[in-house]
Amino acid sequence: MKNIKIIEVKSEIGAGTRGASLGVEAIKIAALDFMSNFFVHFPTETIETENKLLFEPIESPYAKRIKGTLALYERISKSVCETVKANWFPVVLSGDHSTAGATIAGLKMARPKAKIGAIWIDAHADLHTPYTTPSGNMHGMPVAISIAEDNLECKVHDLDDNTIKQWEALKNIGGISPKVLPEDIVFISLRDYEKEEEALIKQYGMKVITTNEVRRKGAEQVARAVFRYLSDCEYIYVSFDVDSLDSSISKGTGTPVTNGLREREVEDLIAKFMQHRKICCFEITEVNPTLDKENLMAEIAFNILQRSVNVLLMN
Numbered sequence: 001m002k003n004i005k006i007i008e009v010k011s012e013i014g015a016g017t018r019g020a021s022l023g024v025e026a027i028k029i030a031a032l033d034f035m036s037n038f039f040v041h042f043p044t045e046t047i048e049t050e051n052k053l054l055f056e057p058i059e060s061p062y063a064k065r066i067k068g069t070l071a072l073y074e075r076i077s078k079s080v081c082e083t084v085k086a087n088w089f090p091v092v093l094s095g096d097h098s099t100a101g102a103t104i105a106g107l108k109m110a111r112p113k114a115k116i117g118a119i120w121i122d123a124h125a126d127l128h129t130p131y132t133t134p135s136g137n138m139h140g141m142p143v144a145i146s147i148a149e150d151n152l153e154c155k156v157h158d159l160d161d162n163t164i165k166q167w168e169a170l171k172n173i174g175g176i177s178p179k180v181l182p183e184d185i186v187f188i189s190l191r192d193y194e195k196e197e198e199a200l201i202k203q204y205g206m207k208v209i210t211t212n213e214v215r216r217k218g219a220e221q222v223a224r225a226v227f228r229y230l231s232d233c234e235y236i237y238v239s240f241d242v243d244s245l246d247s248s249i250s251k252g253t254g255t256p257v258t259n260g261l262r263e264r265e266v267e268d269l270i271a272k273f274m275q276h277r278k279i280c281c282f283e284i285t286e287v288n289p290t291l292d293k294e295n296l297m298a299e300i301a302f303n304i305l306q307r308s309v310n311v312l313l314m315n
Contacts, residue, residue, distance in 0.1 A: 014098025014138035017254035019290030026298035080106025101142035117233030148178035223272035252297025
């Protein structure tokens with residue numbers, strides 16, 4: 001039976017819309033509304049945030065609040081690393097997706113010689129860099145950080161020395177770079193990305209499974225295909241951004257996109273993933289209750305969290 005530890009990251013400094021830092025508490029409120037005592041069962045660690053930076057002027061326009069992001073990466077990667085080394089299974093609940101690169105870093109720091117794969121369930125590729133970003137928001141960059149990619153071929157911005165220094169430090173957290181190889185990432189329900197990100201997906205031949213493919217083949221077949229594709233990886237991390245769900249149901253998130261997955265499709269798919277012995281960490285991110293009605297997004301996220309953890313415990 002897996003020992004599960006919950007790591008809470010109530011940070012939103014990487015997002016462009018305010019409110020994601022309240023997502024973790026919203027998921028807990030959903031548990032209470034369902035009269036579930038889920039959160040009583042597992043030890044929880046809360047990571048100190050840098051949300052105070054939201055009230056300060058932005059220093060790096062192409063990597064907003066990167067200084068705070070770097071501080072978070074050091075804390076989160078250390079926590080995840082220690083959790084894994086102590087033979088716990090980390091379940092990470094994060095505000096915005098920027099910190100997922102720190103989760104991956106922690107997994108790699110705990111298993112430096114292992115090949116790590118990532119299943120990225122998200123409407124977005126998160127493959128931007130400070131050199132290519134249209135927004136400067138760090139939650140569009142965690143995959144690029146994890147694969148240590150600058151994408152200078154598609155460069156549109158010149159960076160100041162300080163931003164470059166902090167960006168290099170982010171990519172090299174834990175003294176290991178890259179943490180994951182581009183060919184060891186599987187995108188699921190990816191449908192909203194810029195040409196700079198598309199260039200990297202094509203350059204590396206990165207694996208993309210569309211919403212329609214999930215719908216057509218079903219959870220069992222998709223999961224089998226993913227594990228076949230990642231068969232060389234010893235450990236696999238699953239990151240679930242709630243905006244992978246269709247915008248008709250994912251109103252409580254900063255960047256909803258049409259043609260997404262249905263709640264049941266995501267639930268079935270993640271449950272199938274969780275049955276596999278190589279899965280070493282699960283993350284849920286980008287719930288923003290300030291954009292929601294009646295906490296619906298957090299309720300959906302909680303249902304997925306609870307079922308996923310139940311499957312983990314049974315396997």
